[in-house]
Amino acid sequence: MTIRPATDADRDAIWNIFHDVVAEGNTYALNPNISREDALAYWFGPGTHTYVAEEEAAADGAAVPRKPTASHSHRARHILGTYILRPNQSGGGSHVANAGFMVSTSARGRGIGRAMAKHCLSEARRLGFRAMQFNYVISTNTTAIRLWQDLGFEIVGTLASAFRHRDKGYVDVYVMYRSLVA
Amino acid sequence: MTIRPATDADRDAIWNIFHDVVAEGNTYALNPNISREDALAYWFGPGTHTYVAEEEAAADGAAVPRKPTASHSHRARHILGTYILRPNQSGGGSHVANAGFMVSTSARGRGIGRAMAKHCLSEARRLGFRAMQFNYVISTNTTAIRLWQDLGFEIVGTLASAFRHRDKGYVDVYVMYRSLVA
Numbered sequence: 001m002t003i004r005p006a007t008d009a010d011r012d013a014i015w016n017i018f019h020d021v022v023a024e025g026n027t028y029a030l031n032p033n034i035s036r037e038d039a040l041a042y043w044f045g046p047g048t049h050t051y052v053a054e055e056e057a058a059a060d061g062a063a064v065p066r067k068p069t070a071s072h073s074h075r076a077r078h079i080l081g082t083y084i085l086r087p088n089q090s091g092g093g094s095h096v097a098n099a100g101f102m103v104s105t106s107a108r109g110r111g112i113g114r115a116m117a118k119h120c121l122s123e124a125r126r127l128g129f130r131a132m133q134f135n136y137v138i139s140t141n142t143t144a145i146r147l148w149q150d151l152g153f154e155i156v157g158t159l160a161s162a163f164r165h166r167d168k169g170y171v172d173v174y175v176m177y178r179s180l181v182a
Numbered sequence: 183m184t185i186r187p188a189t190d191a192d193r194d195a196i197w198n199i200f201h202d203v204v205a206e207g208n209t210y211a212l213n214p215n216i217s218r219e220d221a222l223a224y225w226f227g228p229g230t231h232t233y234v235a236e237e238e239a240a241a242d243g244a245a246v247p248r249k250p251t252a253s254h255s256h257r258a259r260h261i262l263g264t265y266i267l268r269p270n271q272s273g274g275g276s277h278v279a280n281a282g283f284m285v286s287t288s289a290r291g292r293g294i295g296r297a298m299a300k301h302c303l304s305e306a307r308r309l310g311f312r313a314m315q316f317n318y319v320i321s322t323n324t325t326a327i328r329l330w331q332d333l334g335f336e337i338v339g340t341l342a343s344a345f346r347h348r349d350k351g352y353v354d355v356y357v358m359y360r361s362l363v364a
Contacts, residue, residue, distance in 0.1 A: 022273075029275030089318060091204075092346040093211030093355070130352075133341060135317065136271060157339015157357045159315060164274040170312075173275070175339045175357055 001112070003119045006050040006082065011040055013079035014052065018043060021102045025166050027141050028100075048086040049123065052079050053112050080107040083116045085123055088133050097129035097180075101144075113144070117151055124180055131179050138163045139172040153178040183294070185301045188232040188264065193222055195261035196234065200225060203284045207348050209323050210282075230268040231305065235294050236261050262289040265298045267305055270315050279311035279362075283326075295326070299333055307362050316358040320345045327356065335360045 006014065018039045025032045034042075044050055057076035081103040088098035099120050103112045124132055134153065137145060145155075157175035165171045188196065200221045207214045216224075226232055239258035263285040270280035281302050285294045306314055316335065319327060327337075339357035347353045 025274065028273065029271035030273045032273060034272075089211035089344075090216075091210065091212045091214060092207065092320075092348075093318065093344060095346060096341070096344050131342070131344065133344070136275065138274075156341060159278070159338060159357070159359055160313070160361065162271075162275060162278050162313065162315070162359075164277060166274075175341070177341055177344075179342065 001053055001055045001080065001115060003051055003053045003116060006044075006052045010052050010079060010082075011044075014043060014050075014082050015039060017079065017082055017102050017104045020105045024105075027138060027144070029136055029138075029163060043082070043084055045084075045086070048084050049127070051083050051085070051116070051119065051123075053081040053083075053116050054079050080104050080110075081112045081116055083120055085120055085127070087129075088135070095128070095130040097124045097127075097132045098135065099124070099132060114147055114151075117147060121151065121180070130181050131177060134174075134176040136163075137174040137176050138165070139174055140165055140168060145174065145176075148176050151178075183235055183237045183262065183297060185233055185235045185298060188226075188234045192234050192261060192264075193226075196225060196232075196264050197221060199261065199264055199284050199286045202287045206287075209320060209326070211318055211320075211345060225264070225266055227266075227268070230266050231309070232266050233264065233298070233301065233305075234261050235263040235265075235298050262286050262292075263294045263298055265302055267302055267309070269311075270317070277310070277312045279306045279309075279314045280317065281306070281314060296329055296333075299329060303333065303362070312363050313359060313361050316356075318345075319356040319358050320347070321354040321356055322347055322350060327358075330358050333360075 015036050022028055022030045022034055023032050054077045057078045083099060083101040085097055085099045087094040088096045101113055101116055134148065137148065153176040155174045156177045159173040161170035162173040163171050197218050204210055204212045204216055205214050236259045239260045265281060265283040267279055267281045269276040270278045283295055283298055303314065316330065319330065335358040337356045338359040341355040343352035344355040345353050
């Protein structure tokens with residue numbers, strides 16, 4: 001698996017992942033019916049660094065395109081996930097990073113989120129950020145919470161009943177944070 | 183003092199206040215050099231309710247325009263402050279409101295922030311929001327913190343060293359929150 005900056009050629013694959021994740025509706029506070037245009041404007045917004053995790057396509061994997069599409073490598077690549085990294089605030093708050101992660105529904109459970117998160121922390125340090133903040137970690141998303149805690153994030157705030165879960169009703173949301181400096 | 187929805191005729195007055203508040207640089211995480219265009223796009227953003235606090239101009243008050251400008255009332259009015267009210271998140275998070283307040287530097291200490299905040303809580307209830315969240319209350323902004331606490335907000339999260347204060351260096355930032363339902 002390779003993690004690299006996204007290009008315009010990745011927009012279709014990113015939209016497919018984005019659409020599936022948002023349509024699930026229980027991990028992001030985004031409109032499940034968000035348009036492709038608005039989704040990509042968000043994921044490729046000004047000041048946002050956008051990355052993809054990809055692997056070389058297997059010879060006859062079910063999730064692999066039938067024909068290799070145009071790509072830099074002239075070999076079929078398969079996008080497994082994507083993440084964004086950006087300043088969480090402007091001005092005096094711009095030294096704190098924010099990030100968002102999405103893994104293809106067909107690639108869950110393979111450690112892709114963890115690999116992207118480690119890559120993201122490394123990129124954030126490289127770009128000079130001093131801390132990273134997740135503004136909106138839904139408390140029922142225990143897989144994400146365990147991963148962030150494992151990577152050094154702490155729950156620094158709880159927003160009571162701030163998310164309306166499709167099945168569980170109003171549930172709490174956490175703010176998670178970690179320093180990137182000694 | 184009257185608090186009412188802002189109109190296009192208020193844009194000059196709002197920009198004057200916005201510019202002064204952001205140029206001070208120690209209460210908002212915004213670029214102190216933000217353009218008028220970007221500032222007004224933010225303050226009048228999609229889904230954002232924008233309000234102003236105004237008073238009838240005194241006959242010869244220093245801050246009053248020499249000539250009455252065109253207005254609905256055909257009388258000189260003086261904008262003292264402005265606030266915005268909007269959903270803090272989309273989708274499953276859209277029942278939590280966010281708000282931002284700015285008071286003219288020449289009108290501080292007169293309770294205008296408090297009056298706007300009370301108006302804002304009332305408007306938020308009227309619009310059906312179930313809670314209100316301030317994402318970024320800089321810990322050195324003690325006037326604001328005391329006001330929010332007095333109005334029922336609690337500090338529900340602390341972001342360590344998340345703001346670079348011009349004089350004090352890195353200082354903590356609070357997330358503040360209150361329910362609007364019983």
